[in-house]
Amino acid sequence: MDSASLRRLQKILKFSVENASASTKEAKNDRSLDELEDKKWLSDAMSAYMGPSDVEVMKSCLKIIAIPNVDDETIENALEVLEEKIEDIDNAKDFVKIGGIPVAFQMLDGTLCWRAAQLLALLVQNNPFCQEAVLAGGGLEKLLKLGKRFHCGDMALLKIVYALSSLTRNCNKALRRFIEQGGIDFLVDVFRKGNEKLTTKVIFMMKNMCIDDVSIKDLLLGRGFVEELVRFLVRLEGNGLREVILTMLICLVEENDSCKRICAREDLGLKDYLLKCEEELKGNEDYEDVRELAKNLRKICFK
Template identity: 30%
Template structure:
């Protein structure tokens, strides 16, 4: 995503209006440097195009961010807007909403109902950029989190994560779900009530490696914040799923998979007993994995998780003494 106000090396007219004085000064310096190169250090009057651009940039600074977001909403709701205009409007809105006060204003000017429409857009990029906007709106923002839950965004995003066919949309859906629920107890309750753990499990069963890793990371984070969720994970067969991954050909996801499994069994007797079920052969798999990873520094973290997990679940007295 572009940073506000810096338009890169294009002509002045292509630059996005600056959001603050710092951005304006940065843009002025860019223009000045370009002028120096063009004029080869020969003192000349500022070209009319440059002068007009600078005047417009200063005028743009007086624009209200709320008015800019309203203009974006008009684009997002207009039947005449093509995908390019819609994506640009979402991007600009996201830039404004990175400031907490403006994120609140986006709700107050009626932006939230538009989000629901965009989540069903036919173009995948529109959908994933909308999910990215949701993540920006709700991250560390209690007011926006409450309003998002009132709008039923969490259940909509769980459905998108589970059913959308585009990998980027799935990844951004999981990211937005995490931003909304990781520190919000009410969101966590809704996540559990709408079978969010089964959705996470299915995300880890896809062939989208980035999605699998993010799902395992969220699983670990939920275990740390809500130890009571560990019983739910036992009930939903999450342990069987995670242990089953160890039978796959070794890949980068295995480190995160073992981390999630370790998070579940830590200080949870029922999960430990689940891992000790003979049919899972988890002890044997961990011993084989530890041997496979020996002296491979690039897998140090994974080896640590395997050893710690084996220590916790081992029924072998000799193993416990190692």
């Protein structure tokens, strides 16, 4: 049976079940055993054609992952299915309820740790219920501990930052714990690796943290990160990271005079760099946004 036919059959069966329900209510005391059996048969038939529920699929995936000595390809396929399912916020909550978090935690120590970190990132994204569950299970500490080792590779590190970013976003409890556990130093260390993708992810997380809690700006300032970011920018060649860094610097200097004073230091050469950037990109439609960012930062820092 092709997919179009299957969809039509599902609609017909659903319509039949719904109308069987309505007829049963209207009949009140005149409901016969045959009618109830017909309704059950239609419901069972519909379930059979529609396949297993998302919860059943997720349970099956977790069982596959738990099988001893199962190959990585099979586990990866199961994780891909789980990632697809938990994009739905209700499925994500069900994943927690059926015991999925301990399985994901266990996988952080395996060869597919990047997949496990990505799964956790998707699970907690914009989902307070799942954020709280992962936090309560010690997920933040596990992710930080793994990330601080740096031996897991850039791909895993990228997903770990992604997971931490999702876990702390709009969650003050997680953000406080992240800071207490040395998270700021961890992000600065990852930034210093010089990997473009990692730098982008770290800056994105830092910016969101500063938006959620303006006191983060002073923590970054105290670690010399504002000065370091300016020096990084003025040495930057090409436009790959320029927009990301400019956006972060604007975020830091807004309503923070201390950060502004650092950026305005003559020895850092930021003013000359911004003027040069504006001139180079003048008339270039592809980088008009970058030019506007440079212009805005210059106006804030060098009135």
